[in-house]
Amino acid sequence: MELLDRITINPAQCGGRPCIRGMRIRVTDVLDLLAHGLTQQEVLEEMPDLEEDDIKASLLYASQRMNHPVVKAA
Secondary structure (H helix, E strand, C coil), X not given: CCHHHHEECXXXXXXXXXXXXXXXXXXXXHHHHHHCCCCHHHHHHHCCCCXXXXXXXXXXXXXHHHCCCCCCCC
């Protein structure tokens, strides 16, 4: 399984926001916990349905979503 295959988007779930493996755990939920200083191990303890690769997938998804070219106006 590719890491990004762990990220699912279903318009009928969580308002269409990206989730982890079809669960109601959003990518933003994982990122928010990390941003507030939890370690990966603490996130896994907080959300026992998650796996280590789910955290990696969340980070990769966020990185790819933010990696877009910036075009300056002439």
